[in-house]
Amino acid sequence: MSQPTQEEEILAQQALAEAAATEASSEETSGLSQGQIVRKRFFGHTGALVGLAVLAIILVLAFTSVGAWGLPGWWKYNYLDVSPLVNDGAPTASLWPLAWGEHPFGQDRIGRDLFAMTMRGAQQSITVMVLIGAIAGAVGAIVGGLAGYFRGWVEAVLMRLTDVIIIIPVLLLAAVVGQIANRRDEGSWFASFASSNGVVILGIFLGFVSWVGLARLVRGEFLTLREREFVDAARISGASNARIIFKHILPNAVGVLIVNVTLTMSAAILLETALSYLGLGVHAPDISLGLLVAQNQEAFATRPWLFWFPGLFIILICLSINFIGDGLRDAFDPRQKKFKAKSAVETTRHSSTTPVVPNVPKEQ
Amino acid sequence: MTDNAIPEPEATPLETASDRVEPGRVVLEVRDLSVDFGVEKKWVPAAIGLNYEVRAGEVLAIVGESGSGKSASSMALLGLLPSNSRVRGSVKLGGKELLGAKASAIREVRGKDVAVIFQEPMTALNPVYTVGAQIVETLRLHNTISPDEAKQRALRMLDLVELPDPEKAFKSYPHQLSGGQRQRAMIAQSLSCDPRLLIADEPTTALDVTVQAEILDLMRHLRNKLDSAIVLITHDMGVVADLADRIAVMRKGVIVETGTAQQIFSNPQHEYTQALLAAVPHLGQSAESADVDVTAALAAATKTELDSVEHDELLRRERENQEALKAAAEEAAKPKGSPVLELIDVAIEYPKQGRVPAFRAVEGANLVIYPGQVVGLVGESGSGKTTIGRAAVGLLPVAAGKMHVVGQDISAAKRNGKQLHQVRRDIGMVFQDPSSSLNPRLPIGESIGEPMYLAGVAKGVDLQKRIENLLDQVELPRSYRNRYPHELSGGQKQRVGIARALSLQPKLMVADEPTSALDVSVQAKVLELFQSLQKELGFACLFVTHDLAVVDVLADRICVMQRGRIVEQGTRDQILRNPQEAYTQRLLAAVPLPDPEKQRERRELREQLMAAGIE
Numbered sequence: 001m002s003q004p005t006q007e008e009e010i011l012a013q014q015a016l017a018e019a020a021a022t023e024a025s026s027e028e029t030s031g032l033s034q035g036q037i038v039r040k041r042f043f044g045h046t047g048a049l050v051g052l053a054v055l056a057i058i059l060v061l062a063f064t065s066v067g068a069w070g071l072p073g074w075w076k077y078n079y080l081d082v083s084p085l086v087n088d089g090a091p092t093a094s095l096w097p098l099a100w101g102e103h104p105f106g107q108d109r110i111g112r113d114l115f116a117m118t119m120r121g122a123q124q125s126i127t128v129m130v131l132i133g134a135i136a137g138a139v140g141a142i143v144g145g146l147a148g149y150f151r152g153w154v155e156a157v158l159m160r161l162t163d164v165i166i167i168i169p170v171l172l173l174a175a176v177v178g179q180i181a182n183r184r185d186e187g188s189w190f191a192s193f194a195s196s197n198g199v200v201i202l203g204i205f206l207g208f209v210s211w212v213g214l215a216r217l218v219r220g221e222f223l224t225l226r227e228r229e230f231v232d233a234a235r236i237s238g239a240s241n242a243r244i245i246f247k248h249i250l251p252n253a254v255g256v257l258i259v260n261v262t263l264t265m266s267a268a269i270l271l272e273t274a275l276s277y278l279g280l281g282v283h284a285p286d287i288s289l290g291l292l293v294a295q296n297q298e299a300f301a302t303r304p305w306l307f308w309f310p311g312l313f314i315i316l317i318c319l320s321i322n323f324i325g326d327g328l329r330d331a332f333d334p335r336q337k338k339f340k341a342k343s344a345v346e347t348t349r350h351s352s353t354t355p356v357v358p359n360v361p362k363e364q
Numbered sequence: 365m366t367d368n369a370i371p372e373p374e375a376t377p378l379e380t381a382s383d384r385v386e387p388g389r390v391v392l393e394v395r396d397l398s399v400d401f402g403v404e405k406k407w408v409p410a411a412i413g414l415n416y417e418v419r420a421g422e423v424l425a426i427v428g429e430s431g432s433g434k435s436a437s438s439m440a441l442l443g444l445l446p447s448n449s450r451v452r453g454s455v456k457l458g459g460k461e462l463l464g465a466k467a468s469a470i471r472e473v474r475g476k477d478v479a480v481i482f483q484e485p486m487t488a489l490n491p492v493y494t495v496g497a498q499i500v501e502t503l504r505l506h507n508t509i510s511p512d513e514a515k516q517r518a519l520r521m522l523d524l525v526e527l528p529d530p531e532k533a534f535k536s537y538p539h540q541l542s543g544g545q546r547q548r549a550m551i552a553q554s555l556s557c558d559p560r561l562l563i564a565d566e567p568t569t570a571l572d573v574t575v576q577a578e579i580l581d582l583m584r585h586l587r588n589k590l591d592s593a594i595v596l597i598t599h600d601m602g603v604v605a606d607l608a609d610r611i612a613v614m615r616k617g618v619i620v621e622t623g624t625a626q627q628i629f630s631n632p633q634h635e636y637t638q639a640l641l642a643a644v645p646h647l648g649q650s651a652e653s654a655d656v657d658v659t660a661a662l663a664a665a666t667k668t669e670l671d672s673v674e675h676d677e678l679l680r681r682e683r684e685n686q687e688a689l690k691a692a693a694e695e696a697a698k699p700k701g702s703p704v705l706e707l708i709d710v711a712i713e714y715p716k717q718g719r720v721p722a723f724r725a726v727e728g729a730n731l732v733i734y735p736g737q738v739v740g741l742v743g744e745s746g747s748g749k750t751t752i753g754r755a756a757v758g759l760l761p762v763a764a765g766k767m768h769v770v771g772q773d774i775s776a777a778k779r780n781g782k783q784l785h786q787v788r789r790d791i792g793m794v795f796q797d798p799s800s801s802l803n804p805r806l807p808i809g810e811s812i813g814e815p816m817y818l819a820g821v822a823k824g825v826d827l828q829k830r831i832e833n834l835l836d837q838v839e840l841p842r843s844y845r846n847r848y849p850h851e852l853s854g855g856q857k858q859r860v861g862i863a864r865a866l867s868l869q870p871k872l873m874v875a876d877e878p879t880s881a882l883d884v885s886v887q888a889k890v891l892e893l894f895q896s897l898q899k900e901l902g903f904a905c906l907f908v909t910h911d912l913a914v915v916d917v918l919a920d921r922i923c924v925m926q927r928g929r930i931v932e933q934g935t936r937d938q939i940l941r942n943p944q945e946a947y948t949q950r951l952l953a954a955v956p957l958p959d960p961e962k963q964r965e966r967r968e969l970r971e972q973l974m975a976a977g978i979e
Contacts, residue, residue, distance in 0.1 A: 034806055037846065229801035233864065236757050236793050237815035238785055251805040332805060 034251065041331040048327020051320035058317060062122040065115070077103075077113035079120035080285055085111050091305050106305045108296070118309050121289040124282055126317065128203040128272045133265040133321075135207025140214030141250065141257055147215070148222025149245050159219070166212045170271075174280045177205050199288065202281050206271060214260045221253040254332045262325030266318040289314050388420030389458075391560050391593035392441075397453035399433065399440045399617075407450065411437040412617045414453070418561065418593040425596040425604040425625075427640065428614035429883045430854065434597050437614075438563050442478055443470050458560060476506040479554035483566040485546035489538040495522075495549045496534030499556050506557045521552040524589075526582055543745070544575035548582065555590070562594045568603055572744040572910055577954040577970060580606045599883045601644045602956030605629060605963045613637045625960055643888040644913075644958040685941045702771065704872045704904040705733040705756055710765035710775070712748070712755045724763065725751040726928045735871065738898060738905045740915030740936075742951065743925035750796075752925075753874045753908045757793050758784040770871050789819055792865030792903075796877040798857035802849040808860045809835075809845025815867045834863040838893060855886035862894065866901070873898075873905045879914060891917055912955050916940060924948045949973060 042048055067073030077083065085107055086092065091114075092101025105114035143162065147155040225231070226249065234248050250257075273290020275281035282288040289310045296306035397414040400407040411433035418424045428434045440451045441462060455462040457477060462470065482488035490498060499518040503509065509517070515534070522530035525548040538546055547567065554562060564583070568576040584607060587594060596607060604611060604625070611628045613621045613636065621634040632638045710729045716722040726748040733739050741749045754760045755767065762775040770790040777783045792815075795801030802811055813831045816822045822830050832842045838859040849857055858878055865873055878894070879887040895918055898905060909915050915922055916936065923933040924947065932945040943949045953970040957963045 034810060037807060229795045229797060230803040232754075232759055233793070233795060233801050233811075233861075234803070234814065235759065235780070236788055236791070237864070238788055238818040239814070241780065243818075248803050248806070252803070254805075 038331045042327055045327035045330055047323045048331075051323025051327065054316060055320040055324065058122060058313065058320070059126065062119045062126065065119045066123075068123055073119075075113075075116055075119070077116040079112065079116040079287055081113065081116070082111045083107070083113065089303060105309045106303070108306060109299070109303070114306065114309060117287050117292060118289070118313055121287045121292050121310055122313050122317070124199045124286070124288040125269050125272060125290065125314070127199050128206070128288070129265045129268045129317070129321070131200065131203030132207045132210060132268040132271075133261050135204060136211040136214060136264050137257065137261040139208070140211035140260075141218050143211065144215035144218025145222055145245050145250065145253075148219040149226055149241070149249065155219075158215075162212045162215050165209060168209075170206075170209055171275075171278070171280070173209060174205065174275050177201070198286065199282055202272065202275070206268060210264055210268070210271075214257070214264065217256050217260055218253055221256050222249055225249045225252050251332055255329050258325045258329045258332075262322050265321050269314055269318065388422065388591070388593075390417050391420050391458060392418040392595070393454075393456040393459075394441070395454040395456075397437055397440065397455060398451070399436050399445070400450045401436075402448040402450070409433075409617050410449075411440070411614075414619055416612055416619065416622065418595060420560070420591050420593050421587070423587060423594040423596055423607055423609045425598060425608035425611045426614055427598060427601065427604055427611060429599055429885055432614045433617040434614045435565055438565065438595060438597055441563070442474055442480070443467075472506075475502050475554075475559075476557045477559055478561045478563065479557070479559035481547075481551055481554050481562065481564040481567045484570050485543065485550045486538060486570075488550055489546060489553075491538050493537075494534065495536055495538060495541070495553075499534075499549075499553045502553055502556050518552075518556065521556050522549070524555070524586070525549070525552045526585075527552070542575075543571055544578055547571060547575075547579055551579075551582065551586070555586070555592075558590070559592055562592045563597070564594060565597045566599070567596070569598070569600070573912065573956075574744060574950060574954040576603070577956065577967075580956070581967075583607060599885075600956075601641055601884065601958035602963070605958050605960045606956050606967070613640065629958070629960055640885055641958055643885040701735050703732045703734050703768065704737075704770055705731070705906060706766075706768040707731040707752070708766040708768075710752075710755070710767050711763045712751050712760055713763040714751075715761070724928065726755075729765075729930050731923060731930065731933070733872070733904045733906060735904050736902045737921065738907055738919045740919030740922045741906060741908045741925060742910065742912055742915055742922060744910060744951075746927075747925040748928040749908045749910075749925045750876055753793075753876045753906060756872070756874050756906060757791050758787060789868055790871045792868065792870035792873045794858070794861050794865045794873065794875040794878040797881050798854060798861050799849060799881075801861055802857060804849055807846050807848060808852070811849075812845070812860060812863045812867055815864065819868060821868065830867070834867055837866065837897065838863045853886075854882050855890055858882060858890050859893065862890075862897070866897065869901065870903055873903045874908070875905060876908045877910065880909065880911065887914070894918070912951060924951065946973075 063073075065073045065075040066077075066079060086102050089103075089107035089109070089111070091104060091106040093099065093104035103113050103115065105118055107114055108117070143158050147158040231244060231248060234244050239248070269290060272281050272288060273294060276283075276288055276291040277294040282291050292310040293307060293314075296303070299306050394414055394416050397411060398409060399411040400409050402408070414437055416424065426434045426438065436445065436449075439445055440449075441455050441457075443451075443462075445451065451463060453463065457473065462473065465473075489495065493501075496515065496518055499521060500511065500514040503514040503517055504511070507514075519530045519534055522533050527533045527545060527548050533541065533545065533549060538549070541549060551567075567583070568579050571579060580603065583594075587607075596604070598604060608625045610622065610624050612619050613628070613634065615636045621628065621632070621637050623633075628637060629641070632641060707729050710726065710731075711724060712726040712729075714723045714725055729748075729752060731739070731741075731752070741752060743749045751760060755762055756769060758769075758774055758777060758779075761779065765775065766773060767775045769787050772783065772787055774784060774787055777787070802808065809828075809831050812834055813822075813827050816830055817827060831845055835842050835845060840856060840859055840863070844852070844856075849860070852860065858881075861878070865875075875894070879890055882890060891914065898918075905918075907915060907918055919936055921933065922936055922939040923930050924939065924945065925931065926947045932939065932943070932948050939948060940952070943952055950970075950973060953966060953973055955966075957966055
């Protein structure tokens with residue numbers, strides 16, 4: 001049992017007073033579900049919206065420009081086409097006068113169009129990232145949640161499984177899977193699928209090895225949350241185990257989950273780069289953002305743009321993912337409030353009295 | 365003790381300690397102290413223009429509800445507020461200005477000149493260091509002494525706070541001590557550097573009544589021994605009556621009334637002070653029946669004589685009690701219908717976890733609750749009262765004996781099985797800590813509606829309508845249903861908890877200390893609501909609490925538990941007017957009264973009980 005702190009008490013009173021002020025305008029409020037409230041809060045989060053917009057633009061640009069799944073794109077070059085060097089391969093795009101030019105991002109040494117390559121790379125990297133995020137997130141949350149909630153033999157089995165996966169080096173596994181996927185001559189269904197969708201195999205594989213850290217964190221979170229009284233209250237209300245896990249405990253653990261998944265997704269790009277660099281991930285002539293950077297590392301002094309553009313896209317994708325994750329976390333956590341001392345308005349009334357002052361626009 | 369020397373309190377005007385202590389020098393002087401918190405681009409004042417002073421050897425009590433700014437203003441003295449706060453005004457400690465002083469200067473003052481006793485000793489002591497190490501740390505930070513010397517002084521401090529075995533306590537980690545011992549260790553640490561000012565922030569709120577009485581005794585003894593000024597922050601008028609010389613009542617950030625303890629208790633001027641005094645549930649004082657004179661009852665039961673009360677007077681009071689008791693016995697013989705909850709020789713165990721063996725928390729419990737009856741289950745923490753409550757709703761398995769809930773035998777029911785599911789539709793539970801028992805990520809409307817939704821009673825629009833009705837019943841505005849729990853105050857959260865427990869119209873309600881986390885004034889309102897709902901809806905109730913005064917307001921029958929056993933049970937009047945068991949008597953004597961005079965009688969009685977070896 002703990003008494004609320006002074007500050008919490010004041011925050012609660014403040015929230016009440018504010019609500020009382022807004023209530024005057026709208027008499028009846030209809031009941032909203034948890035999902036509706038979370039959605040409303042998410043779309044009120046500026047950072048998350050910016051992140052979402054940037055990610056959407058990159059997605060559309062990457063998948064429509066050079067085409068995907070056999071569909072042609074609107075950009076005139078392909079990431080495989082070699083064309084004569086224009087202006088020694090330097091970028092032709094310029095801000096003033098605003099012009100796109102022949103090769104906006106420039107060309108590499110043998111004359112391939114860097115814009116097309118970057119777009120293709122972004123496609124590949126985003127695919128890997130999304131796959132890893134989705135698979136690692138889902139498996140980690142379910143394994144960790146079940147182990148933390150049920151304890152006993154379920155926990156013992158799942159956590160030993162996690163330990164086993166943690167101790168196997170990712171690189172070793174990747175080498176084995178890479179070897180199998182690379183036997184294109186064998187003609188098995190796996191090899192033929194791998195030859196055309198190598199990056200999907202890579203994403204799924206990495207997803208199935210990178211959930212372990214998340215599972216441990218989620219389990220720890222569940223261990224503390226399952227002892228809270230609201231779980232007992234839900235059980236007395238007649239809630240099933242599944243409902244308690246997914247409706248009551250998981251939303252409370254969502255902060256850990258989202259922060260970890262977004263970090264995993266950002267790290268996935270680097271992991272993919274490392275594996276590709278070692279020849280285990282995406283293979284030339286196919287390209288990924290990480291591979292682009294790795295391939296052009298010795299051209300850093302002479303053709304720096306070969307670094308700039310793929311790097312810029314890596315940063316943009318990671319940042320927007322992190323912003324979206326931040327927004328999601330805040331939307332699930334009802335306590336988020338920000339305060340700046342400089343722009344604060346003076347109020348003379350104590351927090352427990354209802355303010356008659358006009359509504360100050362809300363932060364979120 | 366020193367107070368007992370007064371021969372006839374009725375005849376002579378009451379003397380408080382402040383009259384006797386010659387006015388010492390002013391230790392703390394607070395002028396125009398204002399504290400603001402920044403919330404959403406606004407400065408919200410938590411305390412406005414406070415003025416007070418404390419002299420050496422004096423106890424100033426700052427009383428008010430949570431959120432009234434009493435803690436915030438006191439923490440501001442030491443600069444212990446979070447970064448989104450702002451403090452203005454002047455705070456002088458022995459003539460030296462504290463506000464705006466350099467961080468290093470403030471650090472020098474903290475612990476040495478000003479010490480703080482926190483509310484929750486478990487969280488205020490560092491769990492990875494021994495108690496001794498923490499006291500030695502404080503000592504050596506402020507004094508240039510050798511480790512050995514510091515240890516000697518720490519042992520002396522532990523002895524001073526009346527810990528039974530200072531050597532052992534010195535080597536103990538906080539979790540190895542009981543709640544009361546921890547608080548004593550905490551006090552020893554804060555006193556180790558002979559502070560000029562001691563701030564006690566709700567020092568007994570987290571403790572049991574009996575332990576609270578002991579800690580209050582200790583603080584009173586210490587006050588007489590030391591020359592420190594004490595600022596006591598509390599919401600409990602009972603605690604104040606026991607200890608304070610002067611009282612400042614705070615409300616909404618402003619001090620509304622100040623005066624000596626004598627003035628405030630006998631002649632409160634401000635209406636808020638009066639309301640605060642009225643809100644304290646007096647033991648033995650309920651709405652319908654005549655008052656129960658607990659002091660007299662205790663004296664009769666234990667055959668003790670009180671110096672402070674005339675012999676004849678006491679006899680008369682005892683006789684009154686006897687008569688009232690007879691009337692109550694007749695009433696108790698009425699027929700009642702089939703029991704809602706029946707425990708026959710029940711034992712309850714906490715199942716073993718890993719290497720920790722199973723722990724038997726309750727043994728041989730017999731208890732019957734009939735429809736419409738409220739049974740209070742009372743005991744100290746660790747007595748197993750909550751365990752019975754949790755077993756009654758099927759959250760803990762029954763290890764032996766038979767337990768019938770709403771007509772079904774659940775002693776062999778499977779955890780989360782069908783039978784329990786069935787039984788749970790007829791029971792509701794209100795939990796102790798409203799902030800923990802409501803899912804923080806679920807709007808309260810959904811929390812209230814969940815039992816109905818899961819039982820398939822209502823869906824969609826119908827469900828929303830029922831949620832509205834329940835909110836009306838617990839007197840909360842309907843628009844609150846989209847709020848998250850943290851946006852409500854403690855009392856409102858507990859109302860939500862009650863609404864949820866009522867949503868399936870239960871036959872049996874288990875209330876597990878529903879008011880212990882609330883302020884006294886809020887507690888009174890919640891209890892009132894609970895009582896009227898119980899009358900209106902007629903559910904039977906098992907009311908678990910450590911507070912005898914609370915159970916006295918509500919319960920028809922009272923069960924007293926000690927160390928896993930029910931030691932005494934009977935009607936409310938039997939327990940309060942004629943307690944048989946020594947433990948019950950001790951429990952009754954420990955409840956503080958919000959009246960300095962009556963409290964002195966009670967204290968004297970308690971001391972005699974203890975001296976007589978009734979433990």
